Amino acid sequence: MIWHEVNDGIVITLPEHFDMNVNVGYLTREKNECLYETENDIITKVIAVGEVRSLVQISVINNKQMAVQFLNDSRPIEKWKREKIVKYIHEWFDLDNDLTPFYEMAKADPLLRMPARKFYGLRVIGIPDLFEALCWGVLGQQINLAFAYALKKQFVEGFGDSIEWNGKKYWVFPSYERMAQLTPADLADIKMTVKKSEYIIGIAKLMERGELSKEKLMKMTFKEAEKNLIKIRGIGPWTANYVLMRCLRFQTAFPIDDVGLINSIKILRHMNRKPTKDEILEVSLPWKNWESYAVFYLWRVLY
Structure with missing residues (x-):
């Protein structure tokens, strides 16, 4: 630094x-x-x-x-x-992160060539706080992005701190310490399922007890960290890989079932159907060790 x-x-x-x-x-x-x-x-x-x-x-x-x-x-x-x-x-x-090898690879890749040129200089924007990354993964499950942002806003303004400046409030994501003290009933005003409230409080309690921490996960291999995250109630393979990618910075993180990724590949390959998992695995072979960047750039094609 x-x-x-x-x-x-x-x-x-x-x-x-x-x-x-x-x-x-x-x-x-x-x-x-x-x-x-x-x-x-x-x-x-x-x-x-x-x-x-x-x-x-x-x-x-x-x-x-x-x-x-x-x-x-x-x-x-x-x-x-x-x-x-x-x-x-x-x-x-x-x-x-030195992106030189990523751009070298992308230049020769039929799917990444255009996004890498168009969005040159884009970084995988991270979520450095583990609790925030996990909550965002849970909040976004099985709903569209706009609704996920609306939920996050309710959650943050309901339980986070803020600093006021020039007549505006600037928010901090709620802490796991605070959320660990609550019950799903306390989250009832937020328009999310009771299950999601349970998952978020469960994650907060694991972190409060020291059973789950960014430091512990960072010491693990990718596979170990993925396995540890998937063991947590409410965290499936997609959420685990999302967190591994945007918080823990494992470049091999690959949320292969992601809807955005599927749609992006469909558009770039001019397909009239969704690509299968096998097809995605095949086109992603050259992305080895840069999967998270490849996915992030492909998401960017969609908006």
Whole structure:
């Protein structure tokens, strides 16, 4: 992580293959997003480090440097906390990853050639917080994306913290510590199934007891981590791979049954039917070790 402090802000050196426009394009795809705001390529978001909440504005200079400004007197005094904020941003935008091999592979791949060119500089935008990633996976099960965002907004505004600035509230995702104290009845106002409420509280309790943590999963192989996640009530192969891809950063994560992936392949191959699982496995052979990036770029084709 290469970064330095300028006045009261932070400047992060960006890697090659980064384009702010395409990343903001991804971040603004859903109007109902409640955890950050984007305007004129500037992102405003609360980043939590333990109990400390910092409201930051992130902008980019010539795709070479990322400038982080602290708003509302929320700059942490301790350097290690500011370092944690830099780490969060690195994880969020996958800045430690050299995409050169991915682009080399994509150039020769019939499915990825167009998306890799069109969305050059797009990173797999992450969800660094494990509880948030798991909840988002559960919330999004078997419903369309717009409804999933509406549910997330209700959930976050019902149980999360916020910082007020310029007459607006900026939200932090609810903590597992808080959710572990609740019952499904407490979530009754949110328009989701009782089952989903049970799954979310169950995950929160596992995390509170220390049985489930990002640190533990990161020490495992991909297969071990996948198996551990699928053992959790409410987490199937799709949700597990989604979390492995966007939170734990396993590049081999591959939600093969994903509807968006299936539709994207159908469109790019001009098929009049859905591709079968075997067909998807066959076209994905060249993606080895870059499956998560391939999927993310193929999703991007759809909107």
